[in-house]
């Protein structure tokens with residue numbers, strides 16, 4: 156009676172919370188399936204997620220296992236059945252549910268235990284029929300494995316072994332399931348698929364609260380992620396780890412993990428409808444990979460994202476987690492609502508072309524922001540504020556990423572990899588960081604955090620603390636809600652890449668909503684520009700009879716001065732640069 160003994164051993168509040176937390180993630184699981192259909196397949200992909208919240212457009216990924224695992228619903232009912240304070244009338248219902256589940260999934264080992272514990276009555280005919288079905292099914296699964304091993308490819312062999320592992324999970328035979336998951340692992344190459352096997356193991360661990368198995372599996376998953384892995388699986392692991400933390404009473408860590416993995420329901424605003432269309436995801440590590448196949452897949456995906464979208468999420472990049480965390484913390488401290496007057500006074504005293512600070516709460520804009528020059532070094536003011544060191548570190552890291560993208564894009568455009576760097580003279584590139592907080596530390600006067608605009612520069616990189624509010628207008632004219640996966644960077648192409656490529660790679664309009672003051676959000680937006688003196692004009696390579704030159708040339712400085720109070724203001728002047 157492993158299950159029930161383990162259940163008893165657990166402090167009731169914790170188990171109830173854990174199982175109910177799982178259930179909250181997917182309401183349909185509250186009722187047990189009443190058909191003989193295998194819920195593992197029926198519920199595949201049922202993890203409630205933002206529609207935009209999908210793995211990269213990468214052929215190397217596949218669907219992870221269902222979440223939450225249906226067996227945990229069974230564990231919940233079994234637990235409630237054993238509680239003295241649960242009403243008898245409710246117990247009758249739970250007993251029926253448990254019986255149906257056991258019967259539908261041929262869970263012979265659990266049935267025998269429940270009969271021995273007088274929870275269920277013995278029905279010999281049922282037991283024999285379940286055993287016969289298991290034998291029958293195992294025979295078929297073994298035949299499939301033999302056939303795959305003899306006649307088919309590696310992926311079919313893996314699939315056949317996985318099917319047998321899932322069968323043992325379904326009938327609740329933990330030992331055999333673990334044994335067979337190990338065999339399946341030896342047939343698995345892709346990191347994502349290896350992760351999925353760990354998720355199945357975690358499901359087994361949570362079913363009977365096998366803490367040793369759970370913690371070993373979490374460690375294993377984490378080390379697998381060091382080899383790569385998509386963000387959705389990483390999010391999923393956070394939920395599992397959060398549950399584990401709850402069961403060990405580490406509630407603070409659990410809360411952080413849950414919040415990190417949550418989807419941004421709060422970001423919708425009925426007055427500014429936008430779709431949840433998928434935004435491409437590019438794996439930076441694949442762009443730099445030594446494996447030529449991987450690199451070429453990543454380059455193709457990047458070319459598609461640049462031409463068809465003009466924005467994408469960058470994952471598996473090189474921005475260190477601690478640098479991002481520190482900069483976000485410092486910005487949050489800096490925007491302390493109690494010190495807003497100090498900031499106002501301080502910025503009156505500073506050169507307005509080196510810093511710009513504003514607090515706007517009006518119909519057209521509702522944000523507080525600080526803009527600072529981050530590159531080249533001789534432009535960076537001797538910054539008196541607490542942020543200078545962290546923004547310098549952050550920008551050093553982000554510059555490397557922007558230059559890495561410049562190299563990849565140069566190749567995609569048919570040039571050698573230094574092309575963009577030279578064409579925009581990025582060694583002396585003018586980088587400005589804008590730190591935004593929405594709504595500002597005063598009541599917002601409208602829904603608009605930042606109104607529709609495009610940005611000058613080569614690319615714009617954006618990181619943030621929470622999702623919510625940013626919308627991008629697609630080239631097809633639809634507004635799309637942006638949901639940046641945890642720790643990913645949103646990359647947007649800037650006006651000057653559009654000018655250089657004569658419109659092949661376009662910048663795009665975007666805006667920020669403040670969502671009725673529901674969520675306060677910090678973003679760090681860097682415009683990685685050409686050097687101020689670089690004359691930027693469409694390259695002749697992109698100009699021919701079919702594609703006449705559509706932009707006039709001017710230096711970056713002239714383009715920034717054309718439409719702003721000063722350079723740091725960074726207003727787009729694309730409309731002035733565009734030929735009719």
Ligand SMILES: O=C(O)CCC(=O)C(=O)O
Nearest residue numbers: 589591610625667678680
């Ligand atoms: O904060 C955001 O999400 C976007 C900000 C932005 O577009 C900008 O600062 O140019």
Ligand SMILES: [Fe+2]
Nearest residue numbers: 608609610665
């Ligand atoms: Fe912007």
